[in-house]
Amino acid sequence: MTTAAPDHASTGTFRLMYRSRDRIPADRRKVELGELFLTARSKNKKRHITGALLLSEDFFVQTLEGEETIVQTLFEQIERDPRHDSVTVLESGMVDDRVFARWAMAKVSADGEPDIPLIAHTDGIAPAASRGTTPEQESVLQAMRDAARG
Numbered sequence: 001m002t003t004a005a006p007d008h009a010s011t012g013t014f015r016l017m018y019r020s021r022d023r024i025p026a027d028r029r030k031v032e033l034g035e036l037f038l039t040a041r042s043k044n045k046k047r048h049i050t051g052a053l054l055l056s057e058d059f060f061v062q063t064l065e066g067e068e069t070i071v072q073t074l075f076e077q078i079e080r081d082p083r084h085d086s087v088t089v090l091e092s093g094m095v096d097d098r099v100f101a102r103w104a105m106a107k108v109s110a111d112g113e114p115d116i117p118l119i120a121h122t123d124g125i126a127p128a129a130s131r132g133t134t135p136e137q138e139s140v141l142q143a144m145r146d147a148a149r150g
């Protein structure tokens with residue numbers, strides 16, 4: 001394959017990771033986060049956006065993957081969402097492949113073992129296999145966990 005352009009040169013996968021401070025009041029958290037994941041998963045699916053959202057006590061760390069303009073447009077909208085503030089981009093740029101290709105938006109906890117306790121497949125939600133993560137996912141998840149620790 002010497003003549004074919006690499007996949008990412010034409011279509012490309014753009015990945016953006018940010019951290020923000022959770023502003024959802026404790027008594028609203030469960031309901032708000034439930035709604036947030038529902039909306040995010042259905043909208044992301046339509047836009048071919050995949051990724052993971054890590055929830056820690058004070059912070060969100062989110063990875064968004066997809067076509068660059070679509071990811072940037074979504075990120076601009078997410079940035080304005082009053083449910084969080086102090087949004088800081090940690091990483092953004094083109095990557096070879098999607099790391100969370102099967103997840104419209106995986107829910108990840110900041111501590112504990114295998115993470116991604118509930119996996120949202122693009123065709124529904126299924127319990128995660130206990131060792132369901134790839135080394136590439138683990139490396140991105142580790143960066144997200146580190147960011148959540150500040």
Ligand SMILES: Cc1cc2nc3c(=O)[nH]c(=O)nc-3n(C[C@H](O)[C@H](O)[C@H](O)COP(=O)(O)O)c2cc1C
Pocket residue numbers: 036039040041043044053060062074077078079081083084105
């Ligand atoms: C931490 C955080 C992560 C979010 N992630 C997404 C996401 O991945 N996809 C998405 O569509 N909306 C996400 N949202 C919600 C958007 O900000 C917005 O509320 C949602 O897209 C609904 O927009 P609409 O009212 O125009 O339909 C997120 C919000 C927050 C606070």
